[in-house]
Amino acid sequence: MRYNFDEVIDRSGTNSAKWDKKTLQEMFGVEDVLPFWVADMDFKAARPIVDAVVKQAEHGIYGYSSRPDSYYEAIINWTKRRHGWEIKREWIEFTPGVVPAINYAIQAFCMPGDKIMIQNPVYYPFHGAIENNGCHIVDNTLKLNGDYYEIDFADFEKKAKDPKLTLFILCSPHNPVSRVWTKEELEKIGDICCKNNVIVLADEIHNDLVFSRYKHTMFASIKEEFAANSITCTAPSKTFNLAGMQASNIIIKNPVLREKFERILEKNAIGGQNPFSIAALEAAYNECEDWLDQLLDYLEENIRFIHYYLAEHLPKAKLIEPQGTYLGWLDLREYEPNGKKLESVVYKKGKVALDGGTWFGRGGDGFIRLNFACPKILLAQGLERISKAINEEYSK
Numbered sequence: 001m002r003y004n005f006d007e008v009i010d011r012s013g014t015n016s017a018k019w020d021k022k023t024l025q026e027m028f029g030v031e032d033v034l035p036f037w038v039a040d041m042d043f044k045a046a047r048p049i050v051d052a053v054v055k056q057a058e059h060g061i062y063g064y065s066s067r068p069d070s071y072y073e074a075i076i077n078w079t080k081r082r083h084g085w086e087i088k089r090e091w092i093e094f095t096p097g098v099v100p101a102i103n104y105a106i107q108a109f110c111m112p113g114d115k116i117m118i119q120n121p122v123y124y125p126f127h128g129a130i131e132n133n134g135c136h137i138v139d140n141t142l143k144l145n146g147d148y149y150e151i152d153f154a155d156f157e158k159k160a161k162d163p164k165l166t167l168f169i170l171c172s173p174h175n176p177v178s179r180v181w182t183k184e185e186l187e188k189i190g191d192i193c194c195k196n197n198v199i200v201l202a203d204e205i206h207n208d209l210v211f212s213r214y215k216h217t218m219f220a221s222i223k224e225e226f227a228a229n230s231i232t233c234t235a236p237s238k239t240f241n242l243a244g245m246q247a248s249n250i251i252i253k254n255p256v257l258r259e260k261f262e263r264i265l266e267k268n269a270i271g272g273q274n275p276f277s278i279a280a281l282e283a284a285y286n287e288c289e290d291w292l293d294q295l296l297d298y299l300e301e302n303i304r305f306i307h308y309y310l311a312e313h314l315p316k317a318k319l320i321e322p323q324g325t326y327l328g329w330l331d332l333r334e335y336e337p338n339g340k341k342l343e344s345v346v347y348k349k350g351k352v353a354l355d356g357g358t359w360f361g362r363g364g365d366g367f368i369r370l371n372f373a374c375p376k377i378l379l380a381q382g383l384e385r386i387s388k389a390i391n392e393e394y395s396k
């Protein structure tokens, strides 16, 4: 089946966090903004998912649900087929989202006062999860080397040696700088963490969204030692645009770590799942691989379009080449290095809602994050608004 990713679907009035006017007004101080922020897509889910959810809805009874064997088989088969990692049924925990899982992991593996390492600029709920659980952020800031970001391994190792540092949160692929870490980079990270007793939480929610020239490696699949020292978070939510369904797969091979994690889930009475997300996850992993392959082609076209558009209309802007995710990290420092000022121009003058670079911690000033998972016609409107506002403001 051919899917039409050019179709513009009106999301207003559907309680979409991304499009809701009141939310936009509160977040950006402007009502009639075009949204490219929150990481969900403006594409309809694949047909088999819609059919499975409609079938569930039409049944008409929405009682408590249990996860059937077929649910776990769908996750196991997908992980093996797409990523070459063989996992077992008992390693898989359910949480209603990856951000909740990160919070539970901190509660399970860290004590208040512990240090947790991240790599800014990074997905900002990492900051909140660490601080809300009484721990301290240690930042191994990523370095921009021309066209792509790199890890400062000397700094990483120095920080990992601190006995108070108990956890490293890996974002792989990385949001917002859209790096797909190579196996060699992951190996270096993993070796340093194992040597220094630092547990790795691998947030691999974007692991299926990787472009044709790049290859994603699941961290825990690299070595037995890494699997024993890590927890991995995946989900169909980004891949198949099911974020509102709130179903994530938390894979923990090590029974000691798993038991600690389970205890926290129990303490918070986490386990029940809504029947729609059970149906949707199975349909997604079992029947929608062709949709994903077509989506990736469409997203690559959108990347080419952004490059072309910027070269023509905003030549001093640079899109950091996305290797994965549908989030573009746009360098506008040559126009405005002051993050807050830049964001105000884009929101107020451009009437575009985007995640500001400053939201992501150190290294974010002068950047904006553009969610390009939308029909090209919307992307063109957004780019036109951004370039017009910036040219008017900075070409005086």
Ligand SMILES: Cc1ncc(COP(=O)(O)O)c(C=O)c1O
Pocket: 039, 096, 097, 098, 099, 100, 123, 171, 175, 203, 205, 206, 235, 237, 243, 248
């Ligand atoms: C790296 C990363 N982790 C987690 C999430 C959100 O996870 P969830 O909605 O399952 O809590 C996102 C969403 O953008 C993300 O980019």
